[in-house]
Amino acid sequence: MRRLASWRRSGMAPSRMSDKTSDKTSGKMRDDPKIIAALNLLAARNNGLLEPAGVVKEARSEKSPLHSWFDWDETEAAHKWRLHQARNLLRVMVTYSFSGKRKIVTRVYVSLTTDRGEGGYRTTVSVMSDPELRAQLLADALDEMKLFERKYAALQELAEVFMAMRKARKPKDGG
Numbered sequence: 001m002r003r004l005a006s007w008r009r010s011g012m013a014p015s016r017m018s019d020k021t022s023d024k025t026s027g028k029m030r031d032d033p034k035i036i037a038a039l040n041l042l043a044a045r046n047n048g049l050l051e052p053a054g055v056v057k058e059a060r061s062e063k064s065p066l067h068s069w070f071d072w073d074e075t076e077a078a079h080k081w082r083l084h085q086a087r088n089l090l091r092v093m094v095t096y097s098f099s100g101k102r103k104i105v106t107r108v109y110v111s112l113t114t115d116r117g118e119g120g121y122r123t124t125v126s127v128m129s130d131p132e133l134r135a136q137l138l139a140d141a142l143d144e145m146k147l148f149e150r151k152y153a154a155l156q157e158l159a160e161v162f163m164a165m166r167k168a169r170k171p172k173d174g175g
Contacts, residue, residue: 037065039066042054091111094106108124109121113140142169145168146169
């Protein structure tokens with residue numbers, strides 16, 4: 001407890017936006033020069049390769065700019081890990097059907113952005129059967145296409161894919 005109080009005074013304490021969904025884990029892009037420098041130094045020491053175990057080892061030091069990005073309370077970290085495992089379980093469940101000889105793989109559960117406050121999932125069948133939920137799933141898919149394009153923008157080999165994605169994102173004329 002004394003350690004946490006000294007972190008808060010030093011400005012190194014993790015932000016307490018919410019114990020459930022920290023801003024650090026929101027998936028939002030970051031440009032923190034201290035974090036990037038620490039990660040680049042770690043990569044340089046490992047032939048350009050960053051490995052999660054090495055990042056955690058480096059972050060153990062309270063002096064590391066990486067330290068506040070991790071949960072050091074073992075009970076809380078274990079709980080968050082189990083939630084992560086549960087999300088993974090829900091993400092990988094699929095069913096198989098056939099259209100002629102073609103095998104179709106369908107995810108059993110989907111997570112809509114509107115349900116992500118507590119990390120909720122719905123069955124794909126129920127989402128596809130409800131016009132509002134289906135529209136939300138489509139909006140989420142279109143948003144993910146933008147993220148994909150930003151992530152891989154440097155790959156000119158995907159230029160045609162990006163053009164098709166942009167075309168799919170354009171509003172359809174209702175005429």
